[in-house]
Amino acid sequence: MAQSQAQLAAHQHGKSRVRLGRVWRVGNVHHFVEFNVATMLESDMEHAFLTDSNRGMTATDTQKNSVYYVAKQLGARPCSPEEFGLALARHFVDSYPDTVWKAKVSVEMMPWRRLDVNGQPHDHGYVWQGSEIRTAYVTADSKGKVEITAGLKDLKVLKTTQSGYSGFLHDKFTTLPDVGDRIVATSVTANWRYSRPPASYDAAYATVRQALTAAFYGPPRGGVFSPSVQFTLYQMGKAAIDRVPEVESVFLNMPNLHFIPCVPVTTKSFDNDVYVATSEPHGNIEAVVTRAAAAPHCRL
Numbered sequence: 017m018a019q020s021q022a023q024l025a026a027h028q029h030g031k032s033r034v035r036l037g038r039v040w041r042v043g044n045v046h047h048f049v050e051f052n053v054a055t056m057l058e059s060d061m062e063h064a065f066l067t068d069s070n071r072g073m074t075a076t077d078t079q080k081n082s083v084y085y086v087a088k089q090l091g092a093r094p095c096s097p098e099e100f101g102l103a104l105a106r107h108f109v110d111s112y113p114d115t116v117w118k119a120k121v122s123v124e125m126m127p128w129r130r131l132d133v134n135g136q137p138h139d140h141g142y143v144w145q146g147s148e149i150r151t152a153y154v155t156a157d158s159k160g161k162v163e164i165t166a167g168l169k170d171l172k173v174l175k176t177t178q179s180g181y182s183g184f185l186h187d188k189f190t191t192l193p194d195v196g197d198r199i200v201a202t203s204v205t206a207n208w209r210y211s212r213p214p215a216s217y218d219a220a221y222a223t224v225r226q227a228l229t230a231a232f233y234g235p236p237r238g239g240v241f242s243p244s245v246q247f248t249l250y251q252m253g254k255a256a257i258d259r260v261p262e263v264e265s266v267f268l269n270m271p272n273l274h275f276i277p278c279v280p281v282t283t284k285s286f287d288n289d290v291y292v293a294t295s296e297p298h299g300n301i302e303a304v305v306t307r308a309a310a311a312p313h314c315r316l
């Protein structure tokens with residue numbers, strides 16, 4: 017038989033969708049998070065792929081147990097998804113120095129928000145609100161190098177005006193007309209990499225989120241005009257970089273959630289009021305915005 021030309025080029029193993037609930041009781045006030053965690057280890061486990069030996073392997077089931085172990089070890093103060101991801105990634109490289117050289121941890125924070133009763137925050141009541149998920153992606157290697165990327169996904173934003181799209185190439189394949197006023201809507205995914213830890217991950221997250229949405233909507237009276245999703249995306253990335261000095265690079269993905277003008281059969285005119293909401297097919301726009309001279313963290 018001919019000699020095989022195959023070789024093992026790369027490998028990793030981990031556990032996905034490890035769901036964790038964590039409560040911190042600070043006096044009468046309880047703090048709750050639900051994290052959806054994924055782990056991935058780069059390790060010395062070639063032999064498991066190439067032979068029948070699993071010697072020394074950190075089983076994915078063990079990785080799942082480690083999520084709950086590290087959650088138990090956390091301090092008395094509520095911790096951010098970035099801090100939890102870092103504690104877990106470090107746990108793997110510190111606990112298995114002979115085999116694991118890099119741990120990669122993804123944390124999604126589910127949208128449980130503290131219940132508000134007539135303007136008063138409830139001590140221990142939470143409500144699932146909206147679709148927006150806060151994310152963190154942390155890597156730690158056995159030499160002590162750490163990378164922290166924070167983010168959000170499924171942040172759905174829409175404005176009914178102050179958006180147009182015109183001046184694009186019109187050729188024999190084009191049917192879309194230029195339009196000076198339209199609905200623009202998207203579901204934002206954003207990931208931003210920190211060059212150094214901010215004083216507070218929660219505060220930095222809140223500032224970036226505020227910068228992104230302010231650039232999308234503009235001021236409450238009058239808003240701001242968007243000539244394209246592309247232009248607005250860049251303004252959003254720029255605002256994040258300009259507001260938070262520790263952010264060195266931002267990746268943004270913004271699908272165009274189309275609301276297509278509908279001409280009712282009875283009136284036969286479009287008066288900027290009735291639309292067909294569609295989900296497929298949809299435009300998809302993405303870019304990386306970096307602080308000048310910083311390396312982009314996501315290649316497109």
Ligand SMILES: O=c1[nH]c(=O)c2[nH]c(=O)[nH]c2[nH]1
Nearest residue numbers: 181192243244245246272299
């Ligand atoms: O903001 C937009 N950018 C595009 O690239 C595009 N393409 C399209 O058909 N509609 C839009 N809208």
